[in-house]
Amino acid sequence: MTERAASTEPTTGPTEPTTAPAPEPLLVDGAPAETLWPLDPDQRHLNHGSFGAVPNRVLEYQADLRDSMEASPIGWFGQLPDRVNAARAQMADLLHLPAGGTVFVPNASAGMSVAYASLALPRGADVVVTNHGYGAVVQGARRAAARAGGTVTVVDVPLGASDDDAETAILAAIGSRTAMLVLDHITSATATLFPVQRICRRARELGVLTVVDGAHSPGVLAQPWTPEADVWVGNLHKFACAPRGSAVLVAREEVRQDLFPLVDSWGGTLAFPERFNFGGTDDLTSYLAAPFAYDYLDQVLGWTAIRTYTGELADYGQAVVSAAMSEATGQDAHVSLRHPVGPYRLIALPRGLGHTREDADRLRDEILQALGIEAAFTSFDGRGYCRLSTHAYTVAADHEDFAARAVPWLVEAAHQ
Numbered sequence: 053m054t055e056r057a058a059s060t061e062p063t064t065g066p067t068e069p070t071t072a073p074a075p076e077p078l079l080v081d082g083a084p085a086e087t088l089w090p091l092d093p094d095q096r097h098l099n100h101g102s103f104g105a106v107p108n109r110v111l112e113y114q115a116d117l118r119d120s121m122e123a124s125p126i127g128w129f130g131q132l133p134d135r136v137n138a139a140r141a142q143m144a145d146l147l148h149l150p151a152g153g154t155v156f157v158p159n160a161s162a163g164m165s166v167a168y169a170s171l172a173l174p175r176g177a178d179v180v181v182t183n184h185g186y187g188a189v190v191q192g193a194r195r196a197a198a199r200a201g202g203t204v205t206v207v208d209v210p211l212g213a214s215d216d217d218a219e220t221a222i223l224a225a226i227g228s229r230t231a232m233l234v235l236d237h238i239t240s241a242t243a244t245l246f247p248v249q250r251i252c253r254r255a256r257e258l259g260v261l262t263v264v265d266g267a268h269s270p271g272v273l274a275q276p277w278t279p280e281a282d283v284w285v286g287n288l289h290k291f292a293c294a295p296r297g298s299a300v301l302v303a304r305e306e307v308r309q310d311l312f313p314l315v316d317s318w319g320g321t322l323a324f325p326e327r328f329n330f331g332g333t334d335d336l337t338s339y340l341a342a343p344f345a346y347d348y349l350d351q352v353l354g355w356t357a358i359r360t361y362t363g364e365l366a367d368y369g370q371a372v373v374s375a376a377m378s379e380a381t382g383q384d385a386h387v388s389l390r391h392p393v394g395p396y397r398l399i400a401l402p403r404g405l406g407h408t409r410e411d412a413d414r415l416r417d418e419i420l421q422a423l424g425i426e427a428a429f430t431s432f433d434g435r436g437y438c439r440l441s442t443h444a445y446t447v448a449a450d451h452e453d454f455a456a457r458a459v460p461w462l463v464e465a466a467h468q
């Protein structure tokens with residue numbers, strides 16, 4: 053993967069040429085990797101990042117678990133906390149997380165909510181977030197601050213800022229009332245890797261609780277966890293391809309015993325992490341299937357190969373799509389980030405498109421309906437972007453088709 057120079061705006065010079073040809077598609081026993089997924093072959097799938105995609109074999113494994121649950125509910129639920137506990141330890145091992153600090157939660161939103169609900173903020177506290185924060189997670193921070201009669205400070209970090217500039221801007225917002233800092237590991241709207249480790253270390257030295265939203269990190273990063281964060285949360289149902297409703301929360305030793313599940317249940321009197329093995333009566337097959345999913349993709353494709361392939365294909369896709377967009381609009385659509393992340397790349401949309409989150413979501417739905425292309429559009433600082441995602445099943449033809457059909461559609465939409 054190439055690292056590009058920083059810019060705060062989509063670049064205005066000539067679009068960078070394609071530097072490398074598309075990588076050869078990943079194969080499993082001679083068949084394209086896409087045959088491992090049940091994705092509709094009549095659609096293009098360039099948005100793994102929003103809701104993930106679960107391989108057939110993982111769905112079968114989960115269906116078998118559900119069959120066992122339905123065949124003998126008493127047998128199933130009696131054993132469930134022990135099975136969740138074993139899956140939890142296995143997942144921690146696979147992702148290089150500390151087993152004693154790792155618990156399952158249903159999704160990143162739930163994990164962040166655990167942090168907000170459990171970590172006490174002093175009266176009048178300030179919670180610091182950034183303008184790259186995921187909207188729903190920032191809303192949670194606002195509610196947590198309001199419960200304490202406090203405030204939220206939003207730090208502006210320009211798109212393409214250097215690590216030093218991001219750190220300086222964020223640390224400058226920490227004041228005497230700051231009790232908590234909430235950071236994204238890989239940002240949703242801007243697909244950028246934040247230097248969370250060093251910022252969390254410094255914030256902790258200043259006595260500030262740090263909570264990292266690593267929704268996109270598992271699978272994308274070989275070492276997804278942020279050890280310096282008091283609480284780090286990562287989705288398993290995004291790049292790691294686990295069934296939906298599976299995420300992990302990892303807590304530093306100092307805060308573990310302060311954390312409780314969102315649902316009060318029989319684990320309430322137990323210590324962390326065991327208290328999270330209980331959640332009331334629920335279908336927890338997604339937790340049990342999560343380590344299976346991660347291990348399965350490692351066996352059939354290998355996570356190192358997936359990361360290499362998706363990074364190279366993302367570079368290719370960005371070059372092809374941004375060249376088509378630049379040519380169609382006469383404005384350079386290439387977005388240079390300091391740290392483009394693994395499978396994600398940004399392309400600037402024509403001005404006027406996607407300048408709010410609602411507009412961006414509308415584009416996503418309309419382009420699927422019009423062209424059968426699943427894509428993600430985001431909005432940051434009043435500009436719209438296309439966030440291209442790749443996974444093992446993505447091929448160069450998906451990007452080429454996006455350039456050929458979606459780009460003219462978007463340019464036309466900008467003129468309406």
Ligand SMILES: Cc1ncc(COP(=O)(O)O)c(C=O)c1O
Binds near residue numbers: 186
């Ligand atoms: C950065 C970030 N945080 C949190 C979430 C929420 O994830 P979930 O809907 O799985 O809770 C997302 C979803 O895309 C995200 O991108």
